[in-house]
Amino acid sequence: MPSARIFRYNHRATALFLERPALGRDNYAFGLDTDPFASFAFGPKVPKSELLGLLPLKTTREFLFSRYFTYQAPLFHVLHEPTFEQQYAEFTHGSTEPSLPWLALIFVISSLAVQTLGDGDPILRECQPSGSEFDACDPQSLSRHLRKAAIACLSEARFMVRYNLTTLEALLIMIYGICHSEGVDRAWVFLGVALNMGIALRCNANHLNQNRIEQQRRWRCWAGIRLLYTYQGILFHDVDPSFLLAFPSLVPTDEYDFGINGETIRESSTCPSSVSIMKFKLRLFELSTWIGSSLSSSSCFDEATMHRYEALIATEQEQWNSLFLPSGSPSFGDTASYAYWCILETYAHQLYLLIHRPFYHSQSPKFLPSSRENYAKASIALLDIYEKMCELPILRPYRWLVNGMTSFNALQGMIALAACMIDKPGQVDSIASHRVIFDAAVQRIESLHKSSPVCERAFPAIQAIKAQISALIDDECHTPSREWDPNADWLDLNSNDWTFWENFIDDTRQGGF
Structure with missing residues (x-):
């Protein structure tokens, strides 16, 4: 019996040793004056107060949020809207300090939403910070300006080594925006980062100890990664996304966001939900991957x-x-x-x-x-x-x-x-x-x-x-x-x-x- 207990102890200790470090374990070592991850920044340090100053005015950004969730989120449905609304309410009431990844999420949503506006739309001028150089009549120019602010937030958060689910959501929406504004080929490297981040966050796993919302958020992120690889696989024949079929992949529930709470998911109706188009795209991902493998x-x-x-x-x-x-x-x-x-x-x-x-x-x-x-x-x-x-x-x-x-x-x-x-x-x-x-x-x-x-x-x-x-x-x-x-x-x-x-x-x- 003692030997059996020793074996179980050693097995558990080995498993813990081989487990990926949990989020937060990479904080500064006590007594260090410098950030050991400073080399992962993409530019000079930007104070959070300066980043907050780049946000559009409250009424303007809320208009942009409504454009995003109406016309764009259903096409790439990785966010759980009630969760975002709750986080935004806490931010506007000043009850919580916004994290850098969450600020990045606000910027990428705004960046994507302005693309739904026409040239010369008055909202574009309302989004223009004082002293900025972008063309206030050009949605693409403003979109790039807001995306640049999102990247600055991610850089300040050292997202290459420190990340959470919000980081991944912001990154995926940014990649989606790049695909539909600049071209699919220009998002390739970011997509590789998102894939590895999704693996590290175990977004393709069934977490029995998580509430329904956190579970669905992860599954949606994994679905988003697969959808973005569909673009690459269909348009570029040197990309073979078939390796993703080897991963266990759980499909998000086909239900409206407000039918999902922490403990239960309301029974799905026959009407199309905000996840419906994503499920069709996921089936097309599998079909396009099979076709590509056969053609090879x-x-x-x-x-x-x-x-x-x-x-x-x-x-x-x-x-x-x-x-x-x-x-x-x-x-x-x-x-x-x-x-x-x-x-x-x-x-x-x-x-x-x-x-x-x-x-x-x-x-x-x-x-x-x-x-x-x-x-x-x-x-x-x-x-x-x-x-x-x-x-x-x-x-x-x-x-x-x-x-x-x-x-x-x-x-x-x-x-x-x-x-x-x-x-x-x-x-x-x-x-x-x-x-x-x-x-x-x-x-x-x-x-x-x-x-x-x-x-x-x-x-x-x-x-x-x-x-x-x-x-x-x-x-x-x-x-x-x-x-x-x-x-x-x-x-x-x-x-x-x-x-x-x-x-x-x-x-x-x-x-x-």
Whole structure:
């Protein structure tokens, strides 16, 4: 018996030794005059009083909170709104000293919310601190200013080594904002930090000793990490997020925030909740990961596999059609559901492009006329949704999405449609209509190139592709087969020879063709 007790003691001691240090154990050692983690700061020290002075006025920030929770939180639902409201009430009443991570959360929410405002909105000027240099008429400029303040708060909190659940929530919302304003590629490093932070905070575990709210907050953060990896996996083929499938992942409860309290969760209704769109996105994450893994082994991706995935995508579409678009057309009283439907359809058509890509080209050994047709349909559907997001008045509160990932999606649709037009066999009857759609999308990219970093970067190359298509269709020139290699990865913008297209347009202007 004594030996058994000794074994249990040693086993417990070893387990404690190997356990990740709990939050708070890394405070300064007694007697030290300097912060041992000062080297983890991203800039000069900023007093908390100065950071508080950067906050928008109370009435203005509360307006921004309402914009965020109305138009943006349901698309990336990581916050528990009642918890945030309680924390904010304590802050405004002065009953608690705000932590730096929580200040960062206020700044990132405000940063994202101002993107829903139009150029010149009076609220933008109300947010302008004295002496600031940003353009008070430009939502993007103000958004970056507020994001900079959030990063300053995180830096002061030494978030690389000291973090809690609020730190992770602020970081995830900031990454989401970067994806939809600057481009998905610019959030990659922050996403790696968030993943490791989520693992350290055990956000994918079932904590029986936590109340329901804390449990749901963690699960939502883990869901947010997976959703952000979905963006990377769909848009960049050098990213394989399949490793996340190996983690146990608990899905947040599909219930409105105010139905969740510390001890119980109200029974879910049949109506869509603020978590509903997140659950669809999580299923798309798994589906896109399976498709990516299958495509990486091209010998295994045959016609039967393609049809199997096609059926799975169609099943998901049927489910969100019945939930968000039950009548088949937008509801005047629920424009948000139509926006959610448009966003989910964008994912679906991206996946259709992926599964039909090996079969669409006439020179492919796997060529299927039906895949050619479906490949073109998916690219046209992406551009149709892009037009809706840019033009429809009922989607105006969601127009901020076109500055980042939505334009990236449209660019991929344009490149896919361009590849179909260049591959002339079987396309003669449809080239004219495809060209009209393509040219209209080019005009939209041009109109956004000053507000969208994605469009600014891509516009010269897209303009060159348009010129090349015009020349080929009008039989004015011949392009070497190298430039339109059917094996080229048209869906990966990183793999396209942008320098070639930029040089091409310069040569065209100078009469080189």
